[in-house]
Amino acid sequence: MLFPTVEFALFFVVVLIVAWSLHRFNGAHKIFLLLASYVFYGFWDWSYVPLLFGLSIFSVLIARQIQASQTKKLQTFWLAVGVTVCLSTLGYYKYTGFLFTSVLELWRHFGRPPAAHLLSPLLPLGVSFFTFHAISLMMDAYRGKLRQTVGVLDALLYVAFFPQLIAGPILRASSFLPQLAVRRNPSAIRVNRALLLIVSGLFKKVVISNLLATRLVEQVFAAPQAFHRTDIVLAVYGYAAQIYCDFSGYTDIAIGCAMLLGYQFPRNFNAPYTAANPQEFWRRWHISLSSWLRDYLYIPLGGSRCSARRVCVNLMITMLLGGLWHGAAWTFVTWGALHGLYLVIHRGWTAVAWPPVVRLRKTAAWRWVSCILLFHAVCLGWVFFRAPSFGIAFALLQQLASPGAATLATFPVLLALLAGLFGQFQPLRWRRAAECEASRWPALVSGAAFAVAIFTIELLGPSGVAPFIYFRF
Amino acid sequence: MKPTRFSSLSQLTLVLSGFAAAVLLLESQGLAIWAERLEVGHGRAAAVWTTSVMERTLAPLGIDEFRGELLADLYRLGWTDDPALLNGGMRDESRPNTSTVVLRPSGPGAIVRRQAGSRSQALSHGSVDRLAASVPTLTPLQPLPAAADGHARVVALVGDSMMAVGLSDGLIQQTASNPNVRVLKAFRSGTGLARPDVFDWMQEYPAMIGNAHPDAVIVAMGANDAQGFVEDGKVLPYGSPEWIGAYWQRTAAFLGLLTDNGARVVWVGLPPMRSGKFNEKIAEINRIAYDVVSRNPQATWWNPQSLIGDQSGQYREFGIMPDGQAARLRAADGIHLSDPGAMLLVPSLLQWLNAPSQVVTAQLSRAHTNTIKQPNAASRR
Secondary structure, eight states: OOOTTTTHHHHHHHHHHHHHTTTHHHHHHHHHHHHHHHHHHHHGGGHHHHHHHHHHHHHHHHHHHHHHHHHHHHHHHHHHHHHHHHHHHHHHHOOOOHHHHHHHHHHHTSSSSOOOOOOOOOOOTTTTHHHHHHHHHHHHHHEEEEEEOOOOOHHHHHHHHHHHHHTOOOOOHHHHHHHHHHHHOTBBBOHHHHHHHHHHHHIIIIIHHHHIIIIIIIHHHHHHGOOOOHHHHHHHHHHHHHHHHHHHHHHHHHHHHHHTOOOOOOOSSSSSGGGGHHHHHHHSHHHHHHHHHHIIIITTTTTTTTOOHHHHHHHHHHHHHHHHOSSSHHHHHHHHHHHHHHHHHHHHHHHHHHHHHHHHHHSSHHHHHHOOOOOHHHHHHHHHHHHHHHHHHHHHHTTTTTTOOSSOOOOOOOOHHHHHHGGSOHHHHHHHHHHHHHHHHHOOOOEEEEHHHHHHHHHHHHHSSSOOGGGOO | OOOOSSOHHHHHHHHHHHHHHHHHHHHHHHHHHHHTTOSSHHHHHHHHHHHHHHHHHGGGHHHHHHHHHHHHHHHHHHHHGGGGGGGGGSOTTOOTTTEEEOOOOTTTTOOEEEOOOTTTSSGGGGGGGGGGGSSSSOOOOOOOOOTTTTTEEEEEESSSHHHHHHHHHHHHHTTTTOTOOOEEEEEEETTTSSSSTTTHHHHHHHHHHHTOOOOOEEEOTTOOSSOOOTTTTTOOTTOOOOOOHHHHHHHHHHHHHHTSSSSSEEEEEOOOOHHHHHHOOOOOOHHHHHHHHHHTTTTEEEEOHHHSSTTTOOEEEEEEEETOOOOOOOTTTTTSBBHHHHHHHHHHHHHHOOOOOOOOHHHHHHHHHHHHOTTTTGGGG
């Protein structure tokens, strides 16, 4: 079920009404939300609901075993079992095809590859996200961040809660389970904030992202040979705006829906293209994933509390695996490697203690220069992230040397591009002012204004809804 | 009113009420169209009844016309490039659609409006059995006559996601630097011939190609069509004789439209699918398309299964490309072609177009030579 559809709207209104009517009975409320989450997931394909349920219940049992274990050694054993099973499940569904291709590729150097019928499993929707939720549950139990024994119902709902099920944000068990432990407060719902988030998310997805995708990015990335420099540059910038609007739009809607149900999700994006260095970028882009990788991968590897060389290795390993998490292809690995390299270079640059450089780094002008440099480095990464193959990626980069007039620079495309990129520079106080203003309106008017906003978005968006980019991860 | 961050449940109820009332006013037509597009069944019937009552009740307010004018204005301003919005996104009943046209007896290219209830030239129910039991595997593509000097061949790429995913990209990439070929993109994912209520190719195709007159058309569609539909108020379950007759008729009408200006058409058969059940349904679609296309002298039905399938023509996910690289030939859904998979089909289609630039000629001959080395590909073409 996609967020910007009538099906989801009807589903959500029903869930909202029933969930709040059950708020006095927390158990029934959670059982209902759990069932609703399975219906949401089953709407795509019922045959994968047992997988979601099975992985959730497995992680609950392991988390409880960890909590019940008396020795650290035993806890480590159970954690190792749990993480291995979760990662094996993820690996089986997500990387079998990649493995087959790589083996066939190697095999052909030694002879004719076997003509066996190799079939990779179909990829369940959101498997990367719910696997990471399951791991987070076990890790937080292992680290003693969960004060109470993990409840089966709470943990099942934590893994499957529908607003975050398909594409995050990745919640931490330690921050979400306490929310499930208490009844929702019916007099403290941030309705206006939630409605603004949903409208902003829909606008970013349906208008900006879809428009850029259909009228600029898809055309150029499909056949870059057919375009010249100006269109190529526009498409690369366009993809930077598209993926930001697509994914942050999804997150805004998810956070808004959870907020209407009385739950708090963490922020997942914070104006990433305003970052002036790669470290800052990863504190602003897909925050829930980057902090997950930091806490559960980078720090266990040794983090930055080791030799400079080892730190660089840790950064590269983290980003390479981060790239592979996004997709089973060498282009994603390259994207991760580029970002690892950026982080390593940045680390080296910040270590330079020569006074003129230190003074330069503190100037406002340098911040702007580095912001622009970083944006283009990120764009280079997006080329490999978006291109279906290295051939297309290199053809696209090669076409940058081919002068020619822009053919896709229409007024709507340029407007969407500017809105997608520079919308991030809007001051935070504008959003607060909008929420404050909306809260002055009578509730009926707020609801009607929300409907008018959705009507406008529907008019402005291109027909047909492209799936969210992060659904496939 | 004093601003507050938090609202109560009663305020949320009021917000929902205001929202529901405004949505019904603004979107009654949109909801009716949404309901019509649902999969045929009891749920759809209930949704269509409910939303059509709402639409009729609210029609006097004129909001639908207002919405239509806004959409048309957006098109005129260049905000959208979908010409169907010129009539406000509403169906134009004056234009033919796949459920209201039949082939004129005198020629496969012409179309005439069907009189209510008549089924002239449609595959009659009794003749459903006359469809071939299976489609031929070997369907060589004869190159088109060379285009006149200085005349670029205008080729329209038509279809649903079977064209949009992979195949169109490959064809566009390979013709990008060829001055002898001009490509028109006329494909739309999530469409087909079974549900003109969702997307009517008879109306949309002329709008998609505009004033251009393609002299070659490559069609790849049908993967969304294995579903029941409603015709003349009657639900036709997928695969029933009535369904086959109606779908045959729609395919014939659409092919007639494509060949209307003398364009030559190659209709790419659907490749073998991963799911056995779905594969059976797709085989039915292929049989109908083959039957329709083989009756039209301007069109050729082309079976790609010897290139994309395994040695016995069945589904295969992985394969070795002509350049020796291992590749995944099908998308993760087991339905669409991956980019490398599509590239296995492209050389044959380019050869059919017979409009090589020097570069393309070199690529073609190289690809062809490599393909011939593949025992399960070219040897059975």
